[in-house]
Amino acid sequence: MKRTLRTTVITVGALIAALGLPAGAAHADPTPRIDLRVLVVSDGGPSTDAIAAELAAAGTPYTRIDLTQPGRTVIDADFLADTVDGRPRARFQAVVLPNDNPFPAGSAEMAALTAYERTYDVPQVDAYTYARPEAGLQYPVHGGYxxxxxxxxxxxxxxxxxxPFGYLDGAVPFEDNDPAVGESYAYLSKPVAGADFTPYVEAAIPGQPGKGTLVGEYRHDGRRELVVTFVYNQYQQQFRLLARGIVEWMTGGVHLGAARNYFSVHVDDVFAADDRWNSTLNCTPGDVDCTDPDATPDPIRMTPADVDHAVQWQTGKGFTLDFAYNGAGSVDHREDNNGTDALADRLIARRGEFRWINHTYSHPFLGCVQDTTVVPWKCATNPDGSTKWTSRNEISDEIATNRVWGRSAGLPLLDDELVTGEHSGMKVLPQQPEDNPNLALALDDNDIAWLGSDNSREPDQRRVGPATTVPRYPMNVFYNAGRAAEQVDEYNWIYTSRAQGGSGICEDNPETTTCLPAPLDTATGYADHIVPLETRIALGHVLANDPKPHFIHQSNLAEDRIAYPVLDGVLDGYAALFADNTPLVNPRMRDIGAELRRRAAWQTALRAGEVTAYRVGGTVTVEAPDGLAVTATLPTGTTLAGAAFGEAYAGAVSGWTPGTGTPLTLTLPASTPAPAAGDTAAPAPATRPAPRTRIPAGVTDPVGHTADG
Incomplete structure (x- = not known):
């Protein structure tokens, strides 16, 4: 043991000298440069990968080293630090490790990290570690769990x-999506007597009085560690709630990238009617694939009372719905009802309560001409065998006529937004593997800049002529259901086996995530199963810094108003978890599209190594290409060229600022703690490698449809 300790002391002493700070007091200046980049050291486990995913989603630069890969980069003094223009440089502002010490005993790499952290006051996150004295905690066997x-x-x-967790109200509930599968594992214990340990998140110790630590800060030997003693993956709610705080702690609230919690809901087919599911035929009369001769359409359409309810609901929730409308729905209704349309009259009277999106005039299919003589339908062809397409004029007329109708009704429109019926015109597999070539031309005719797309088909933004797509999440609240029992009946048919009277889709596609072991009760299945599941999926998107909108249909606001329990679950659930300084962001389609496009350009620049950022004392410098919007999260009071930077969110300021091709200089408020010169007089004591920790199946293979439904 003494020989090992002696070797470690010599190694650390040599490393300190190599890290760029001379030992003599006369050489204490200049102030070191700290690059705004995180080092993520992974052992292939879910917890370090979750933190990396959080950094990636926010646009925070990081370097990942996988300890399981042969030929990987070796972590040593030269890798961690050097000197730039005579100034010592720390290449990473924070270090994320799988646990408090993932290296073998006597590791030179752990010694290098220890010296680096102490020299430059760089914090370390132990992504998931055993509770033990080396991490500032008692062993769980001593009154823990x-x-x-x-x-x-x-x-x-x-x-x-x-x-770091001031954006939360306090509660951090752990999921239990499947009682048959373990989804979490933790070590709960109390700090070691005399340790400089501050608990940040605690839970009651089962069978014992008091609470044990799940997340806490341990200060020792000139170093700071955020100790996390529970395992998680990037989709689990407990991690999503704490992810922001983990990043803010490790970066001191100074980093590139930003995160918000977003929720927007588009309601399609407003003014029109949606055909109802037929539980006897197991199809929807009026749909092209429902060819039974006894199929008679049974429309579902909102009423004036439904409009009033929507307004009252919005007021109570402080939330605005986006209504995607089809003007022909009202025109046809008036023709069939002696010129009257009470629904349209009420919607127009209360038009200022909602946001409005052009959804085409009559909601036709705008892709290939559909041949419905076969099931499933196929694209009709010309005599020469080429695909027969809906024409440019037809598409353009649908867009323009609906816009004119909306303007005449006084709807507050943005002319550059469009959602086509069924997202048609764009490719849809398997029948139509390419866009209708006339779609881009018609979009150009009508100056469309933002085009709604289906995230389940195309999750990435792309260009269609002059327009950029805005992928939308479909909620599993069906367009053809106005009553809860109808929704459950169709849900049962889709997601149960053929032997149980279902479609068999789960037998044909085992990867389907919403399969049922048995049919749901039509009286209780909606409230007991579908609502909690859809709420969990949508709230998962909200907590993942994902601005993409969700979409439902006007039928879901009619009759039993089945959309509201899911929307209430998301909004009420969010309000119970987050503090007032972290409001839910509810942007419209154009703003969502712009946010997604800025993010894509930022990520491209990061991958190309075109962005450099660093901190020297109270100044942050960012170098980025001309025209690239730069995003950062910084302490309240930060200024850029003398003006306040960013917008307040979650106890910090964050946002985008245009890049000019010259360095951006941001000045942090005087109250912002600067990285302190670490104690280099003596090395940290050697520690044993952390023991192996348990990871249940529900973490390695996420349970409960938390990824994307």
Whole structure:
């Protein structure tokens, strides 16, 4: 043991000298440069990957080293730091490790990291570690707990609320999506007596008085560690709630990239009617694939009372719905009802309560001409065998006529937004593997800049002529259901086996995530199964810094108003979790598209190595290409060229600023702690590698449709 310690002391002493800070007091200046980049050291486990995913989603630069890969980069003094223009440079502002020490005993790499962290005051996140004295905690066997936290509730402490987790109200519930599968595992214990340890998140210790730590800060030997003693993946709600705080802690609230919690809901087919599911025929009369001779359409359409309810609901929730409308729905209704349309009259009277999107005049299919003589339909062809397409004039007329109708009704429109019926005109597999070539031309005719697309088909933004797509999440609240029992009946048919009277889609596609072991009760299945599941999926998108909108249909606001329980679940669930300084962001389609496009350009620049950012004392410098919008999260009071930077969110300021090709210089408020010169007088004591920790199946193979439904 003494020989090992002696070797470590010599190694650390040599490393300190190599890290760029001379030992003599006369050479304490200049102030070091800290690059705004995170080092993520992974062992292939889900927790470090989750933190990397959080950084990637926000647009925060990081370098990942996988310890399991042969030939990987070796972590040493030269890799971690150097000197630039005579100034010592730390290449990383934070270090993320799988646990408090993932390296073999006597590791030179751990010694290099230890010296680096102490020299430059760089914090370390232990993504998931065993509770032990080396991490500032007692062993769990001493009055603590090791085991599942499925369905339990943790709490942010007063120190956590005053520190990195101040955006939360306090509760951190752990998911329990499948009682048959373990989805969490944790080590709960109390700090070692005399340790400088601050708990940030705690949970009650089962069978014991008091609480144990799940997340806390451990200060020791001139270093700072954020110790996390529960395992997670990037989709689990407990991680999503804490992810922002983990990043803010490790970066000191100074980093590139930004995150918000977004939720927008588009309601399609407003003014029109949606055909109803037929539980006897197991299809929707009026749909091209429902060819039964006894199929009679049974339309579902909102009423004036439904409009009033929507307005009252919005007011109560502080939330605005986006209505995608079809003007022909009202025109046809008036023709069939002696010129009257009470629904349209009420919608127009209350038009200022909603946002409006052009959804084409009569909601036709704008792709290939459909041959419905076969099921499923196929694209009709010309005599020469080429695909027969809906014409440019037909598409353009649908867009322009609906715009004119909306203007005449006084709807507050933005002319550059469009959602086509069924997202048609764009490719749809398997029948139509390419866009209608006339779509881009018609979009150009009508100056369309933002085009709604189906995220389940095309999750990435792309260009269609002059327009950029805005992928939308389909909610599993069906367009052809106005009553809860209809929704459950169709859900049962789709997601049960043929032997149970279902479609068999799950037998044909085992990867389908919403399969049912048995049919749901039509009286209770909606409230007991579908609503919690759809709420969980949508809230998962909200907590993942994902601005993409969700879409439902006007039929879901009619009759039983089945959309509201899901929307209430998302909004009420969010309000119960987050503090007032972290409001839900509810942007319209154009703004969502712009945000997604800025992010894509930013990520491209990061991958190309075109962005450099660093901090020297109270100044942050960002170098980026001309025309690239730069995003950052910084302390409140930060200025850029003398003006306030960003917008307030979650206790910080963040946002985008145009790049000019010259360095951007941001000045942090005087109250912002600067990285302190670490204690280089003596090396940290050697620690044993962290023991292996348990990872349940529900973490490695996410349970409960939390990824994307």
């Amino acid at each position: 090791s085991g599942s936290l499925d369905g339990r509730r943790a709490e942010v402490t007063a120190a956590g609320k005053a520190g």
